[in-house]
Amino acid sequence: MxxxxxxxxxxxxxxxxxxxxxxxxxxxxxxxxxxxxxxxxxxxxxxxxxxxxxxxxxxxxxxxxxxxxxxxxxxxxxxxxxxxxxxxxxxxxxxxxxxxxxxxxxxxxxxxxxxxxxxxxxxxxxxxTGLFVGGQPSPIYRLLRGFDESIEEPLLRAGVPPADLPQLLQVMAQHTEVQLLHPAMPIQDAIELVDFLVGMTKSYYRFLPGADTVGGETxxxxxxxxxxxxxxxxxxxxxxxxxxxxxxxx
Structure with missing residues (x-):
């Protein structure tokens, strides 16, 4: 346990x-x-x-x-x-x-x-400049990219050849990904962006069935x-x- x-x-x-x-x-x-x-x-x-x-x-x-x-x-x-x-x-x-x-x-x-x-x-x-995520990245990937790695299995089941999957995901991301980070962003705005993304992740796992794997104070x-x-x-x-x-x- x-x-x-x-x-x-x-x-x-x-x-x-x-x-x-x-x-x-x-x-x-x-x-x-x-x-x-x-x-x-x-x-x-x-x-x-x-x-x-x-x-x-x-x-x-x-x-x-x-x-x-x-x-x-x-x-x-x-x-x-x-x-x-x-x-x-x-x-x-x-x-x-x-x-x-x-x-x-x-x-x-x-x-x-x-x-x-x-x-x-x-x-x-x-x-x-980049936004890098570790631990439990799925909620942030879903918000910013439009999907996370869980989309791969249904695409394969739908008949997408495994060799074509990386290119397909890249094309999808080009049309669905949003850019919230900018190299010239003021420090305070970057702080608030990070706080928002972490808070959103904590709320996601709070309501998701199972253990709260992301929580506590930030x-x-x-x-x-x-x-x-x-x-x-x-x-x-x-x-x-x-x-x-x-x-x-x-």
Whole structure:
């Protein structure tokens, strides 16, 4: 039996006072270690000059941080599990931000799927803009693209040859996909767009029969080369009024 918890931490500042962030979806732990704790361990290792994961805060790349994150999560933690995890299982870990020597943003994804983990994949960089979804993407795909992957089976049953299916889906998306994101969108509008999409996803799974696999409070952070990492919305497991000196825990 698997529990669905509503208070998991999914967004992290990987290096405080630097524009480096991470986000996770999928498995909530590797063995008995929760992902949020592992992210904090990795953050500490990035600052430790004796650690193989150390980075120079004045000379680093987001790609290097992503490579080190894969080594930490997969090679050190996942591979050390005493028993293989039963399939299917997956963990997605995104690393994004700005490298020290550039003014543009980058986004990299690490995916552990049933015991396999390819090198980090660059999703965008050099000024590119995109909307990337993980975990439970179906509601957002249905809204923005007009359909999700569940459409493939009925199309095949209707007689579409498997070899023609990718091209057909591409043509369909060209006529049904809507663009809500723009490269020049103000930060506040981007924040509100993300909040809307997450809220819509939570409502979708709330009313869908079965467990609420997406829920709880939403954490939102913004990373820019000017303001670095900034929290916009976040939850605390402790009352702020009783912890006046504490300002950051994720």
């Amino acid at each position: 698997t529990n669905v918890y509503r208070h998991g931490n999914k967004v992290f500042n990987l290096y405080k006072k630097l524009p480096i962030c991470a986000m996770t979806a999928g498995m909530g732990s590797i063995g008995t270690a929760p992902i949020h704790a592992l992210a904090k361990d990795f953050r500490r290792a990035l600052k430790d000059s004796d650690s193989p994961y150390y980075i120079d805060c004045k000379a680093y790349t987001i790609e290097d941080v992503a490579i080190k994150a894969r080594a930490f999560l997969f090679e050190e933690k996942y591979a050390a599990l005493p028993d293989p995890l039963p399939a299917p299982h997956s963990l997605e870990f995104w690393v994004g931000g700005c490298s020290s020597a550039t003014h543009s943003h980058e986004l990299w994804k690490i995916a552990i799927v049933n015991g396999n983990c390819d090198p980090p994949e660059r999703l965008c960089g050099e000024g590119e 954490d939102i952070a913004v990373v820019t080369r000017h303001e670095q990492f900034k929290w916009v919305k976040r939850k605390h497991y402790y009352p702020s009024a009783l912890n006046l000196m504490e300002t950051d825990h994720v």
